[in-house]
Amino acid sequence: METKIFPAADPSTPALAARIIRSGGLVAIPTETVYGLGADGLNPEAVAKIFIAKGRPQDNPLILHVTGPEQMDTLCHDIPASACLLAEKFWPGPLTMVLPARDIIPRETTAGLATVALRCPDNVVTREIIRLSGTPIAAPSANLSGKPSTTTAAHVYADHAGRIEAIVDGGPCRVGVESTIIDLTEDRPRLLRPGGITPEQLLDALGDLVVDKAVTAQIDKDTVVKAPGMKYRHYAPQAPVTIVAGSREKAAAYIHRHFEQGDRVLCFHEELPLYAHCDPLAYGDEADAATLSAGLFAALRELDSPTVHHIYARCPVGGGIAYAVQNRLKKAAAFQIVDAEAEA
Ligand code: TXA
Ligand code: MG
Numbered sequence: 317m318e319t320k321i322f323p324a325a326d327p328s329t330p331a332l333a334a335r336i337i338r339s340g341g342l343v344a345i346p347t348e349t350v351y352g353l354g355a356d357g358l359n360p361e362a363v364a365k366i367f368i369a370k371g372r373p374q375d376n377p378l379i380l381h382v383t384g385p386e387q388m389d390t391l392c393h394d395i396p397a398s399a400c401l402l403a404e405k406f407w408p409g410p411l412t413m414v415l416p417a418r419d420i421i422p423r424e425t426t427a428g429l430a431t432v433a434l435r436c437p438d439n440v441v442t443r444e445i446i447r448l449s450g451t452p453i454a455a456p457s458a459n460l461s462g463k464p465s466t467t468t469a470a471h472v473y474a475d476h477a478g479r480i481e482a483i484v485d486g487g488p489c490r491v492g493v494e495s496t497i498i499d500l501t502e503d504r505p506r507l508l509r510p511g512g513i514t515p516e517q518l519l520d521a522l523g524d525l526v527v528d529k530a531v532t533a534q535i536d537k538d539t540v541v542k543a544p545g546m547k548y549r550h551y552a553p554q555a556p557v558t559i560v561a562g563s564r565e566k567a568a569a570y571i572h573r574h575f576e577q578g579d580r581v582l583c584f585h586e587e588l589p590l591y592a593h594c595d596p597l598a599y600g601d602e603a604d605a606a607t608l609s610a611g612l613f614a615a616l617r618e619l620d621s622p623t624v625h626h627i628y629a630r631c632p633v634g635g636g637i638a639y640a641v642q643n644r645l646k647k648a649a650a651f652q653i654v655d656a657e658a659e660a
Pocket of ligand 2: 494
């Protein structure tokens with residue numbers, strides 16, 4: 317099949333994309349976080365195609381993308397007041413809420429869980445596609461399973477050309493890492509994945525927040541976790557990634573001691589002069605963590621090559637959006653972190 321590219325700015329795009337969704341096909345959609353691989357979330361056969369296209373494990377549920385809070389009642393039951401509050405404050409935006417699922421959602425979408433993840437993306441064209449489709453759109457990140465997420469239409473094309481009906485090209489994604497996921501089905505709100513809505517913002521809105529262990533540590537593949545996706549190898553280029561923590565100078569000294577031909581350095585713009593002979597790639601400014609989240613996946617994809625042997629990565633510290641960057645980079649590194657201060 318020929319994969320069509322629909323420019324988001326073209327007025328005919330929403331109707332063309334919605335027609336494919338309604339007929340059970342796959343369309344990649346732009347969002348403020350990453351590109352999603354969309355299908356009719358209430359059509360089991362359409363949802364099954366997403367799993368095949370991505371090579372995604374069947375036990376990993378999908379997020380349903382909606383036009384706004386007005387769709388919550390038809391998809392969920394026993395909706396807590398906290399969900400309405402968060403929808404009011406942060407939708408449309410990079411926040412996904414896990415809520416009790418109604419039976420109209422097929423088990424292909426929920427992977428058999430009693431809950432469903434809902435998100436209202438902050439992209440006008442994508443919301444118009446959802447509205448014209450007349451159905452919530454199930455969309456995982458559009459990358460092949462295990463690979464760094466797709467933040468441009470070209471990334472999606474590289475992974476899926478000839479295997480999906482269309483890609484809506486909305487330009488590079490603004491946030492660059494996937495949405496924050498919060499589980500609201502227990503007594504206490506639980507952060508399952510950090511993202512563009514920060515832990516500080518959630519705590520401020522709710523007065524309480526538990527951080528799930530899958531956010532901070534490597535999860536064994538046999539462990540039962542709240543977000544099934546968190547236990548799989550993620551975001552990973554082919555070469556092993558080691559995060560080098562510590563001051564600029566100590567980290568550079570460590571990397572220069574270990575660097576061999578074929579290795580690459582993934583660093584901050586401010587550090588480029590330190591790695592003049594190490595083929596460095598900068599993914600953003602250390603002084604502005606939003607540039608790091610926007611650039612991380614494109615950089616990891618660029619380094620995803622059989623000619624790269626080892627990647628030494630610099631990771632921001634602190635909260636806010638930097639917390640989400642740390643989480644993705646640690647997963648890409650399978651939690652391989654060396655402390656350059658201690659090694660010196
Ligand atoms: O920003 C995003 O959220 C992007 C864009 C396309 O919207 N989507 C995305 O989807 O990141 P995906 O499938 O790559 O990641 C969804 C994560 C997975 O880790 C999955 O296990 C988890 O959400 N998830 C989905 N439904 C869940 C549920 N009912 N309970 C717990 N976790 C759930
Ligand atoms: Mg994903």
